[in-house]
Amino acid sequence: MIRxxxxxxxxxxxxxxxxxxATLELFEAIMEKNLLNVEDIAAVFITLTPDIQSVFPAEAIREQEKFRYIPILCAQEAQVAGGLKRCIRIMVLANTPFDQETVRHVYLGEAKNLRRDLLGEVES
Structure with a gap:
């Protein structure tokens, strides 16, 4: 099942x-917390807030030989008043036996404020 x-x-x-x-640390944490192998990954979507312009975050993942062939797409996050600044969001589509309630979403540092509803499951 893809989740x-x-x-x-x-x-x-x-x-x-x-x-x-930060991008590579987040991606690797998602893989580790969800027991994923490279072969499990179908695609990765990355969004970034408009105030990040120095580099495509996807480069951090693509530069790792083991992740070289994973399809990755970057896009700009919607600019919403009061939203987090300098935020990178990732969604990994992966084959996993975990159900929706068991998947481990990973919000690091200040970004954990995005999903307080998952507080018991959020990684700091």
Whole structure:
């Protein structure tokens, strides 16, 4: 069964190295928490807020040889008043035996404020 697994992270500043490091850390945490292998991944969607312009976050994942062939798409997040600044969101579509209630979504640092409803399941 293919499931959507969500995650988000906020960076302190729009610097390419920081954006790439945070993106890779989030992606690898999603994989680890959901016991995923590269072969399980169907696709990855990444959105970023308009204030991140230094680099495509997907580059961080693509630069890893083991993730080279995963289809990844980046898009700009909707600009909403009061929304988090410098936020990178990821949705991994993956084959997993987990049901919707068992999937582990990963929200790191300040981004955990996005999904307080999943507080028991949110990773800090």
């Amino acid at each position: 959507g697994i969500r995650g988000a992270v906020v960076v302190d500043s729009d610097e390419a190295l920081q954006v790439k490091k």
